[in-house]
Amino acid sequence: MPLAKKLQQLTLAIATTDIIQLYRLDGKPVFASPGSDELKVPWPDQDCLERCYGLVRQGGHRIRTLNHVITLDGQRYRLSLSGKIDEHFDVLNAIRNSYFLVCPLMLLLSVGGGFVLSGRALEPINRISVEAQSIGIQDLKRRIPVPNTGDELQTLAETWNQLLARLEIAVERLAQFASDLSHDLSTTITIMMTTAGLALSRDRSPEEYRAALKNINIECEATAQLLDTMLAMARTDLVHQKIEWKPINLTELVIEVSRQFQPRAVLKGQTIAIEVQDEVWTNGDLSLLRRMVSILLDNAIKYTPDTGSITVSLARRDDDYELRVSDTGIGIPEHAIPRIFDRFYRVDESRPESGESNGLGLAIAKWVVEAHRSRIDVVSKPGQGSTFTVSIPQVLQTKLSETAYAQLS
Secondary structure, X not given: XXXXXXXXXXXXXXXXXXXXXXXXXXOOEEEEOOOOHHHOOOOXXXXXXXXXXXXXXXXXXXXXXXXXXXXXXXXXXXXXXXXXXXXXXXXXXXXXHHHHHHHHHHHHHHHHHHHHHHHHHHHHHHHHHHHHHHOOOOOOOOOOOOOOOOOHHHHHHHHHHHHHHHHHHHHHHHHHHHHHHHHHHHHHHHHHHHHHHHHHHOOOXXXXXXXXXXXXXXXXXXXXHHHHHHHHHHHHOOOOEEEEEEEEEHHHHHHHHHHHOHHHHHHOOOEEEEEEOOOOEEEEOHHHHHHHHHHHHHHHHHOOOOOOEEEEEEEEEXXXXXXXXXXXXXXXXXXXXXXXXXXXXXXXXXXXXXXXOOOOHHHHXXXXXXXXXXXXXXXXXOOOEEEEEEEEEOOOHHHOOXXXXXXXX
């Protein structure tokens, strides 16, 4: 079949926008498929022994070209293929223009949606903030609304309410303590002024003056003890407290303090039994440990009825020394045990001797115990008495000779 006829049949299978041109090596045209002259691209200024691809603009069109020297029927020819690709660029331009239009709209919608969603998300936080700002020291019974979201926001609101509950309890105790303290100081000052005024109202015998001074001295001692307790409690509020560590004979300390309380127990018909081991030593602050033992014995005597008994024991238990103060007193209700070491807490105003307590003794005792890296526990049953146990870590003999200042936080 002649070459021209073969090429003519080939053009039947290509698009009208595609052009086939065939040249001799000297550039003389051999064949050109039907089509617009605007799509017929001349041979480039290259040999194109290998395929030459190109993209040209001609007649307002974008045309893709392929030029190559080939062999047909034993002869070499220049084959030029070209095709219009305007529609591809139209699609690309349309996509580009749509991006220019849609992207700003999407950005605006995203920003607007973000403001709406963030506003809805922050609305509960704003309500919590407004409510928290409106809660003052006078209305601590109010609580922050808790959103039922099951997320961190709900946990935050519940935590704030728990904090408000603890703060309410602390403020109530502080207010009650301030009231009790004012009453105690006022009563003490009134008694001293009245006693002094009566003593000075007329001449009296030396015995009457001595009795008046004795009453004033008793009230002064009570006031000094109250203020001393307040100072000790203020000391526990320090962020850093220096403890003077010295070797202490714990056995002698327990015996000494117990004997100091013997006369007071005798006045109430009580007995104090002392059960201690010989030579129990530890490191600590002597004045603080003496105060701790005194507080435990004072409580035992105070809340034990007449003719009751108190036992003070000191023994080695495993790796600790255990100091126990047991009594046959009125005991502590089960619901009050977790709170008896809280400041200003008093179990029951109607209990005997409750009026003599300011609710600070056991709080100070616990602080002293923890400052000495020890532990205090209590076991009690109403009507059967209480047992306070202080577990003190044993100290190696090589450390007993050391005296240092430890900073506790």
